[in-house]
Amino acid sequence: xxxxxxxxxxxxxxxxxxxxxxxxxxxxxxxxxxxxxxxxxxxxxxxxxxxxxxxxxxxxxxxxxxxxxxxxxxxxxxxxxxxxxxxxxxxxxxxxxxxxxxxxxxxxxxxxxxxxxxxxxxxxxxxxxxxxxxxxxxxxxxxxxxxxxxxxxxxxxxxxxxxxxxxxxxxxxxxxxxxxxxxxxxxxxxxxxxxxxxxxxxxxxxxxxxxxxxxxxxxxxxxxxxxxxxxxxxxxxxxxxxxxxxxxxxxxxxxxxxxxxxxxxxxxxxxxxxxxxxxxxxxxxxxxxxxxxxxxxxxxxxxxxxxxxxxxxxxxxxxxxxxxxxxxxxxxxxxxxxxxxxxxxxxxxxxxxxxxxxxxxxxxxxxxxxxxxxxxxxxxxxxxxxxxxxxxxxxxxxxxxxxxxxxxxxxxxxxxxxxxxxxxxx
Numbered sequence: 001x002x003x004x005x006x007x008x009x010x011x012x013x014x015x016x017x018x019x020x021x022x023x024x025x026x027x028x029x030x031x032x033x034x035x036x037x038x039x040x041x042x043x044x045x046x047x048x049x050x051x052x053x054x055x056x057x058x059x060x061x062x063x064x065x066x067x068x069x070x071x072x073x074x075x076x077x078x079x080x081x082x083x084x085x086x087x088x089x090x091x092x093x094x095x096x097x098x099x100x101x102x103x104x105x106x107x108x109x110x111x112x113x114x115x116x117x118x119x120x121x122x123x124x125x126x127x128x129x130x131x132x133x134x135x136x137x138x139x140x141x142x143x144x145x146x147x148x149x150x151x152x153x154x155x156x157x158x159x160x161x162x163x164x165x166x167x168x169x170x171x172x173x174x175x176x177x178x179x180x181x182x183x184x185x186x187x188x189x190x191x192x193x194x195x196x197x198x199x200x201x202x203x204x205x206x207x208x209x210x211x212x213x214x215x216x217x218x219x220x221x222x223x224x225x226x227x228x229x230x231x232x233x234x235x236x237x238x239x240x241x242x243x244x245x246x247x248x249x250x251x252x253x254x255x256x257x258x259x260x261x262x263x264x265x266x267x268x269x270x271x272x273x274x275x276x277x278x279x280x281x282x283x284x285x286x287x288x289x290x291x292x293x294x295x296x297x298x299x300x301x302x303x304x305x306x307x308x309x310x311x312x313x314x315x316x317x318x319x320x321x322x323x324x325x326x327x328x329x330x331x332x333x334x335x336x337x338x339x340x341x342x343x344x345x346x347x348x349x350x351x352x353x354x355x356x357x358x359x360x361x362x363x364x365x366x367x368x369x370x371x372x373x374x375x376x377x378x379x380x381x382x383x384x385x386x387x388x389x390x391x392x393x394x395x396x397x398x399x400x401x402x403x404x405x406x407x408x409x410x411x412x413x414x415x416x417x418x419x420x421x422x423x424x425x426x
Contacts, residue, residue: 051080
């Protein structure tokens with residue numbers, strides 16, 4: 001009987017998501033008002049009945065540890081676990097992880113203790129729902145050593161992804177990492193037979209892009225890692241195509257790689273649209289996360305449209321559109337938010353704490369009176385004083401990093417715990 005161990009790759013420093021990763025690992029970045037990025041791959045594993053899950057990380061892992069410990073607890077009879085494996089010194093190695101493949105290789109003795117027949121290897125920063133057991137059945141039916149989940153993409157998206165050349169039997173014969181926009185890659189087009197078999201609605205040139213989701217047989221993974229290569233996407237997969245039988249599993253659902261501030265922002269704001277690409281309201285396949293037992297959100301005399309408000313928030317006489325209001329977010333009278341992702345707060349301030357803030361001239365946690373904020377991400381526990389103007393002036397905003405804010409692709413990011421004095425203009 002199959003025994004599948006799931007491995008979630010937590011990534012490195014997460015520099016493309018800075019400053020959201022300044023104080024936390026990339027998988028621990030808050031998402032959708034109440035979740036963390038790592039909840040997505042873990043939830044997909046749990047749908048499939050896969051309950052032996054490892055997360056590999058090495059940077060700022062404290063908040064990730066807390067989230068996992070508070071959220072994923074299995075009963076003693078299920079033998080399930082979600083365990084974080086951070087980089088560690090051993091007698092065999094005293095180095096940090098040099099890449100995704102190196103991280104898996106260095107922890108192989110942990111995985112082998114479970115005597116798995118197969119490994120499911122996932123990224124910690126993607127948004128999707130997938131039936132991993134359907135992918136596993138396709139893997140077994142093909143007799144492959146490795147199966148790679150692949151998504152059909154048009155030519156204009158191909159230059160940002162790893163493109164697979166696949167024959168009509170789904171076997172992968174070649175891999176090209178991020179082909180230039182002006183390169184002729186017509187020889188990599190998805191075979192028409194596959195499009196017909198998968199009932200895909202194909203319009204123009206279509207290619208199969210790697211999603212960074214892999215199933216390896218146990219023997220296949222040992223062979224693939226029997227070298228000094230350090231990265232799965234750029235090294236292990238191309239080498240495996242040459243030495244092993246590698247097949248594609250075609251996935252035709254929603255999938256987004258949340259690797260940059262812009263993609264992170266757009267994916268979050270889209271959740272609040274009338275017809276979101278990723279639907280949080282599918283009761284049979286929920287996204288699991290930490291149960292906080294917070295009270296319902298309180299809305300006082302406010303206008304809110306195409307927005308999500310997580311539990312525990314208090315919104316007073318505000319105008320909010322196209323926004324995410326995270327847990328315990330306090331929004332004061334007269335605030336105007338348009339296209340804003342608020343991650344919320346980890347605590348409520350007491351009356352005594354607010355009086356101390358007033359005496360010290362420090363804003364309370366939350367968004368103050370008469371603030372106007374557009375196209376911004378407000379990280380947790382930020383203190384936005386009254387009458388602040390963020391992202392509303394029609395000026396060029398080049399990428400920059402300051403003590404109290406960063407700008408990426410025109411999106412203003414207020415880091416965790418930042419204090420903005422009343423009247424601040426960004």
